[in-house]
Amino acid sequence: MSVDDSILFAEWLRLREAADAAARAADLVDAVRARPAGPGPRVVHDLGCGTGSVGRWLAPLLPGEQEWTFHDRDEDLLARATAGMAGVRAADGAPVTVRTRRGDLTGLTAADLAGASLVTASALLDMLTVQELDRMVAACAVAGCPALLMISVTGVVAFTPAEPLDAEFAAAFNDHQRRTVDGRGLLGPDAVDACVAAFGRHGVPVRRRPSPWRLGPEQSDLTVAWLTGWVAAACEQRPELAGEAEAYLRRRLDQAAAGELRVELGHDDLLAGVD
Numbered sequence: 001m002s003v004d005d006s007i008l009f010a011e012w013l014r015l016r017e018a019a020d021a022a023a024r025a026a027d028l029v030d031a032v033r034a035r036p037a038g039p040g041p042r043v044v045h046d047l048g049c050g051t052g053s054v055g056r057w058l059a060p061l062l063p064g065e066q067e068w069t070f071h072d073r074d075e076d077l078l079a080r081a082t083a084g085m086a087g088v089r090a091a092d093g094a095p096v097t098v099r100t101r102r103g104d105l106t107g108l109t110a111a112d113l114a115g116a117s118l119v120t121a122s123a124l125l126d127m128l129t130v131q132e133l134d135r136m137v138a139a140c141a142v143a144g145c146p147a148l149l150m151i152s153v154t155g156v157v158a159f160t161p162a163e164p165l166d167a168e169f170a171a172a173f174n175d176h177q178r179r180t181v182d183g184r185g186l187l188g189p190d191a192v193d194a195c196v197a198a199f200g201r202h203g204v205p206v207r208r209r210p211s212p213w214r215l216g217p218e219q220s221d222l223t224v225a226w227l228t229g230w231v232a233a234a235c236e237q238r239p240e241l242a243g244e245a246e247a248y249l250r251r252r253l254d255q256a257a258a259g260e261l262r263v264e265l266g267h268d269d270l271l272a273g274v275d
Contacts, residue, residue, distance in 0.1 A: 012225065013053060019215065027209065028148060028271040033063065033091075042066045044116070045071060046071060049077070051084060053084075055084075056085065060089065062090060065096075066094070066095075066097070070099070071105045078102055085098045110138070110139045110142035113140065121150070122149075126189065128187055128191065130185070132184075133191065133194055137195065138198075147272045148269070152195070153188070154189050154266035168241065169241065176236060207271045208270055213263070214264050217259035223261065231248065
C-alpha cells in the first residue's frame with residue numbers, strides 16, 4: 001500500500017469507526033466479558049487492526065490487565081493504532097499494553113496464537129479467500145482461543161427511499177466483492193457462511209448476530225463516502241451500469257445532503273469458541 005493509499009484508507013477507517021461501534025452485537029461482548037481470562041493478563045490478537053478501532057472500543061469494555069497484539073501489513077496503520085491506544089484502560093482501570101506485528105496475517109498459525117485469550121477482527125473476513133479463512137479458523141481452533149469476528153458484510157443493502165436501480169447496483173457490488181485479485185478469489189458477502197462452516201468442521205460452536213450499519217442524516221459524511229465507493233465498485237464490475245450511475249449517484253447524494261436518505265447495510269458478527 002502506497003503512502004497516499006494508506007492515508008486514504010486511514011481516513012475511511014476514521015469515518016466508519018463510530019458506525020462500526022454502534023453496530024456491533026453487544027451480547028457477544030457480554031459473553032466474552034463473562035468468560036474467565038485465566039491467570040495473568042488477557043491476551044488479545046487483533047487481526048487486520050487498521051488504525052486500532054477495535055482495541056479502542058473493546059479494551060475499555062473488558063475487565064483486567066490486557067496485552068494486545070495488533071497485526072497488519074501496513075507500518076503506518078500500525079503506528080496510528082498504537083498511538084490511538086494511548087491512555088486506554090480496561091473497564092476496571094487495569095492497564096492495557098500494545099505491541100505490533102507487521103506481516104501477512106493470512107499466514108498465522110496456532111503457534112502464533114499460543115496463550116491467546118481472544119482473537120478479534122473487524123471488516124476482515126470478506127477480504128479473505130476460502131483457503132485463507134480456513135487457515136485462520138484452524139489456527140484459532142488448534143490454539144483453543146475464542147474469536148470475535150465483527151462487521152462482516154452480508155451483501156444486503158436497503159435504501160429509504162428505494163429505487164428500482166438499487167438491486168442492480170447491489171448485485172454488481174456484491175460480485176465485485178467476490179472478484180479475483182492477484183489470483184486470490186475473495187469471499188465477499190459469502191464469508192460469514194464460510195466462516196461458520198469452517199469452525200463447524202473443527203467442532204467449534206459459533207454464535208451469529210446481525211450488526212447492520214443504519215445510516216441517516218447524522219452519518220452523512222460516511223454515507224457519502226460509502227455510497228460513492230459502492231457505485232464506483234459496481235461500475236467497475238459491470239461497466240454497462242456507468243450510463244446510469246452518474247444520475248443515480250447524484251440523486252442519492254442530493255437526498256443525503258437534504259437529510260432524506262437512510263441506508264441499512266447488512267453485516268454479521270460472529271463469536272466462536274464460547275459455549
